[in-house]
Amino acid sequence: MKKENVIKSCYSILDRVTPLDFDCGRLCDGKCCKGDAHTGMLLFPGEEKLIDSDICINTNQDGVCVAVCDGSCNRHRRPLSCRIYPLFPVIENNGDTEYIDVQFDPRASCPLCEGEIKLNRRFVKAVKRVGKYLLLNKETQKEYREICEEIKDINKFRELLK
Numbered sequence: 001m002k003k004e005n006v007i008k009s010c011y012s013i014l015d016r017v018t019p020l021d022f023d024c025g026r027l028c029d030g031k032c033c034k035g036d037a038h039t040g041m042l043l044f045p046g047e048e049k050l051i052d053s054d055i056c057i058n059t060n061q062d063g064v065c066v067a068v069c070d071g072s073c074n075r076h077r078r079p080l081s082c083r084i085y086p087l088f089p090v091i092e093n094n095g096d097t098e099y100i101d102v103q104f105d106p107r108a109s110c111p112l113c114e115g116e117i118k119l120n121r122r123f124v125k126a127v128k129r130v131g132k133y134l135l136l137n138k139e140t141q142k143e144y145r146e147i148c149e150e151i152k153d154i155n156k157f158r159e160l161l162k
């Protein structure tokens with residue numbers, strides 16, 4: 001599948017489903033949309049031409065494209081990282097079998113990660129489907145797997161600190 005089509009499918013899966021059935025930005029005054037020029041939402045291959053053209057695209061120190069916004073965007077053209085936040089579909093291993101486990105993204109700073117509010121089940125399922133789609137193209141799969149490894153490393157490190 002072409003990377004742009006993978007991304008369009010992921011956008012469509014998450015176009016009408018959100019973490020809660022109401023605007024969760026009311027809980028935190030839209031915290032995740034208040035980054036600065038040094039932070040940004042990571043872009044998957046193929047997203048550069050699909051996101052809102054008002055969003056700036058920078059390259060981070062690892063050579064990965066990140067979207068830097070001014071705190072507002074066309075909701076239907078927001079990046080995939082914004083759509084799945086604060087979850088991530090992590091590829092886990094059970095012996096020889098891989099499976100996708102939807103987890104709170106340890107990089108996220110979001111009140112929902114405290115686990116006190118039950119997330120919309122449709123949202124969790126949609127994030128899992130996104131993981132399956134990201135595996136359908138070599139480039140999206142490569143970046144997806146790299147992020148999964150990064151997340152697992154962060155989780156291991158946090159376990160060590162406990």
Ligand code: SF4
Nearest residue numbers: 024025028031032110
């Ligand atoms: S930080 Fe979390 S609760 Fe706040 S708007 Fe973003 S996803 Fe919703």
Ligand code: SF4
Nearest residue numbers: 033069071072073082
């Ligand atoms: S691109 Fe849109 S959804 Fe993503 S952080 Fe910026 S304003 Fe929020």
